[in-house]
Amino acid sequence: MPRTQWSDDENDLLVADYFVMLAADLAGLPYNKAQHNRALRSTLGRSHASLEFKHQNVSAVLQGLGEDWIRGYRPAVNYQASLKDAVARWLTANPDWLGAVDRGGVSKPNPGVRDGAALWIGPPPTHSNAPPPMELDRMMAVARKFDVAGRDARNRALGLAGEQRILAHERASLICADRPDLADRLRWVAHLDGDGAGYDIHSFERDGSDRLIEVKTTRGWERTPFYISRRELDVSEVRRESWRLVRLWNFSREPRAFELHPPLSNHVSLMPTSFQADLR
Known part of the structure; x- marks a missing residue:
């Protein structure tokens, strides 16, 4: 009879091995x-196929968390809730993973910071290029539960690195457009x-003419949610002709x-997350 349920210990071993890779x-x-895979099979007694699929499940959880995943393990969203908990346990035990722009030195220098060339600015995500509804709903549910938008907003190092990368992009773009005079007037x-x-x-x-750029940076995929302040929204309306939001994603690998x-x-669903409370 095939084994289906994974124990917490099994999930923890698999998740730890995934993060090593x-x-x-x-x-x-x-x-x-x-x-x-062979080492895990000898420890867990699971099949090669089941371990491969479980690795794809871990990728799906990390995608929902706005985190990097192993590109060789394409995200598969039909995972058990216990796996999501195992990923959360690993990240709780290794807090530096979420806080680092360059993974605390374990990764090669961040291309998002070192590369001064212009970025390719692609089309924004739309309903027409969205993943299947069930997959998207599951990804968004994970992002909301773990407040991925808040995590990115609190990661000041990530935000500064993203702004620095867009500053370099704007400078390179203006120089390529034969406007070095404007490149010299850029202001962070x-x-x-x-x-x-x-x-x-x-x-x-x-x-x-002015380009007033608000930068939102994430290591995750293009649909990772983000926070925007009331001040930013107000300025976007008052300076509608010149204000732009640039969403920088996949920052750890290939920004x-x-x-x-x-x-x-017109592009996003805006949900209030806090209210001012005045005593009566």
Whole structure:
């Protein structure tokens, strides 16, 4: 009779082994998935196929968490809730993993920071290119449960690195457009003046008109949710012609981006997450 349910101990062993491979993968170091599979089979007594599929399940949980996953294990979302708990236990026991832009030095230098070339800015996610509804719902449920948007917003190092990368992109784009004069006038507003302006970078279009850029950075996939402040929303409406939101994603590996133009309600679902309470 086939075994179906995995125990917490089994899940914990598999998840720990997955992160060993993922750390090597992110660092560009060689590792042997077949060798890892054989070692787990001898320990857990599970089949090769079941372990491969379970690794795909771990990838799906990490995708929902807005985290990197092993590209050789394509996310498979029909996982048991106990696996999600096992991933959460591993991350709780290894808090530096979530906090690091470069994985605390275990990975190669972050391409998002070192590369000064212009990024390819692709189209934003839409309903037409969304994953199947069940898959998307499950990914979003994981993101909400673990407050992935809040985690990215609190990771100041990640935010600064993302802003720095977009600043380099804007400079390279203006130079390529034969506007070095505008490139010299770029201003990293959030770094110089703080976060109160409602945007992070003051850049320019080729014709010299303003580009007021708010940068939102994640290591996760393009549909990872993010927070936006009331101030940012207000400025996006008042400066609608010039304000832009640049979403930088897949930051740990090969940074990609898309751009949203106001009104943001055309692109995203905006949900209030806090309220001001005045005593009566």
